[in-house]
Amino acid sequence: MRKLLLCALALMILSFTLVSCYDPANPLGQYIISDHVTLGQYLEISYTPANQELTEKDITAALFDLQDKHKATQNVTDRPAENGDQVTVSYTADVNGQTLSSTTGETLILGAAKTNEKADQYIDGFEDAILGLSVHET
Numbered sequence: 001m002r003k004l005l006l007c008a009l010a011l012m013i014l015s016f017t018l019v020s021c022y023d024p025a026n027p028l029g030q031y032i033i034s035d036h037v038t039l040g041q042y043l044e045i046s047y048t049p050a051n052q053e054l055t056e057k058d059i060t061a062a063l064f065d066l067q068d069k070h071k072a073t074q075n076v077t078d079r080p081a082e083n084g085d086q087v088t089v090s091y092t093a094d095v096n097g098q099t100l101s102s103t104t105g106e107t108l109i110l111g112a113a114k115t116n117e118k119a120d121q122y123i124d125g126f127e128d129a130i131l132g133l134s135v136h137e138t
């Protein structure tokens with residue numbers, strides 16, 4: 001009997017709460033934002049995009065980046081290096097017995113020097129010297 005009285009009391013409280021929230025002027029309970037917010041003069045704001053012309057170099061660089069992101073590599077050891085191959089080189093640059101630069105494990109795509117940002121860091125003829133070399137050949 002006690003549980004029944006508690007349930008009836010809870011039902012009365014719930015129905016009273018629901019009835020007290022009812023607004024006859026706004027039966028769906030919609031919130032009209034224009035009553036509370038005033039917009040600024042946003043129509044006076046203008047934007048003129050910068051005129052940027054694409055060059056052939058920009059297009060080539062974008063294509064190279066896309067190819068670089070989606071490439072799949074495969075180890076090839078049965079033929080010499082060709083244009084388009086990705087090679088890993090280790091080299092030491094010496095002049096008159098003095099070491100100018102040295103690196104190990106540098107990745108280079110042969111024949112892509114025109115579009116590769118690293119192209120300026122190699123001396124002229126560096127890629128040509130690698131073309132035709134086999135694995136572990138100097």
